[in-house]
Amino acid sequence: MGISEKDKPAASRQMPLAPGLSEQDTVTTGKPSKFRHWFAVGLSVYFVLLLAAGGIAVFFLWKHLEAYEAQSPATAVSRYVDWIQRGEWEAIYAQSDFEPDRLNTKEQYMAYLACLYNGERESMRTAERVSDQPDTKQYNLYMGDRKVTTLTLYPEGTTWRVETALTYQEPVVLTASPEIQLTVNGVAMTDLGIEPVEVGETYFDGPRDAALFPHMRRYTVEGLLNPPEITAATADGQEAVPVEEEDGTLFYYPGNPDEQQEMLELTEKAAKAYTQYFSKDAPKADILNRIYKDTPLYDAVKQSSNYWYGPHSSFSYQSFHIYNLQQYTPDDFTVEVAMEYAVRFYTTRVYPLHYRMRFLRIDGEFRLVSMVADDKVPENMTAKK
Numbered sequence: 001m002g003i004s005e006k007d008k009p010a011a012s013r014q015m016p017l018a019p020g021l022s023e024q025d026t027v028t029t030g031k032p033s034k035f036r037h038w039f040a041v042g043l044s045v046y047f048v049l050l051l052a053a054g055g056i057a058v059f060f061l062w063k064h065l066e067a068y069e070a071q072s073p074a075t076a077v078s079r080y081v082d083w084i085q086r087g088e089w090e091a092i093y094a095q096s097d098f099e100p101d102r103l104n105t106k107e108q109y110m111a112y113l114a115c116l117y118n119g120e121r122e123s124m125r126t127a128e129r130v131s132d133q134p135d136t137k138q139y140n141l142y143m144g145d146r147k148v149t150t151l152t153l154y155p156e157g158t159t160w161r162v163e164t165a166l167t168y169q170e171p172v173v174l175t176a177s178p179e180i181q182l183t184v185n186g187v188a189m190t191d192l193g194i195e196p197v198e199v200g201e202t203y204f205d206g207p208r209d210a211a212l213f214p215h216m217r218r219y220t221v222e223g224l225l226n227p228p229e230i231t232a233a234t235a236d237g238q239e240a241v242p243v244e245e246e247d248g249t250l251f252y253y254p255g256n257p258d259e260q261q262e263m264l265e266l267t268e269k270a271a272k273a274y275t276q277y278f279s280k281d282a283p284k285a286d287i288l289n290r291i292y293k294d295t296p297l298y299d300a301v302k303q304s305s306n307y308w309y310g311p312h313s314s315f316s317y318q319s320f321h322i323y324n325l326q327q328y329t330p331d332d333f334t335v336e337v338a339m340e341y342a343v344r345f346y347t348t349r350v351y352p353l354h355y356r357m358r359f360l361r362i363d364g365e366f367r368l369v370s371m372v373a374d375d376k377v378p379e380n381m382t383a384k385k
Contacts, residue, residue: 123142149167173219252328333359
């Protein structure tokens, strides 16, 4: 009889082969097979590569988000505000679209910003608003609760350029004679290309022929960021005297001291000739010879009469003052005269007289062309002062 399988000794029995393994692959020594070894290695490499790919993906995603954030309008505004708070006007100028010119230089632009943003810069905040310009974004900038200005953002490629809204000064109006040299921010008016307006008729009266009026020129300067630095002087360096008017600044001609002394002497003679004619103490010709003929003043004096003035034994000046001599040009002057004119006939009667007189240089000599007379003598110019 044959020996059955179960009757064989245990040592001689073998386990069935695992599916897919040959008899030679059967583990008989207790050591791992080559297949298991390379499978573990491959799995480890796979996980390493997967982790590396994930890390690279995260890195590039982070960089992309970082670049996106750097190019956002909010970041551009934040950077701009940071420049303001640190007073980095050079950085603001470098990225701006501001173009300097002869009146508004780079330095004046930066001075404008420093003045505009002067205050508690630490309290600055911004709030986006609806833009009033196409293809832009706008933010209001505040210091505390006070709105300072509006920032406008202009797209430039993948970034944004931030600009402060500029508010320019009101037009500056300057009036002076051609003999006064005007400069604005160090630039001569003649170099700015601004055409002056002739305004002689605004300042002079008297002659019926306006061609006799000295020249006065008015300049209007626009587009200034800051209050301008203005100089006004004659060719020999004498500074003109500025006077603020309703519509601008007028510059009086400084005048020549020697010539002004002659003007005072001429004024005294004309004023006394006029006064003494009406008191019958001087002939009419004395005053007419000092007045330019083609004027209403000449006609008025020529047609006047002093017959009504009573007789008297003497006259005198209890007070006599010439003051407020002013010149617009080398060829004109206005002056005021205040006096107390006393006439005596048994008793003395005192007349307070005040004249405002205008002279123009015509045919080489000064002639009286207009005059206003009243009795308003300043209190400090009376004999009883």
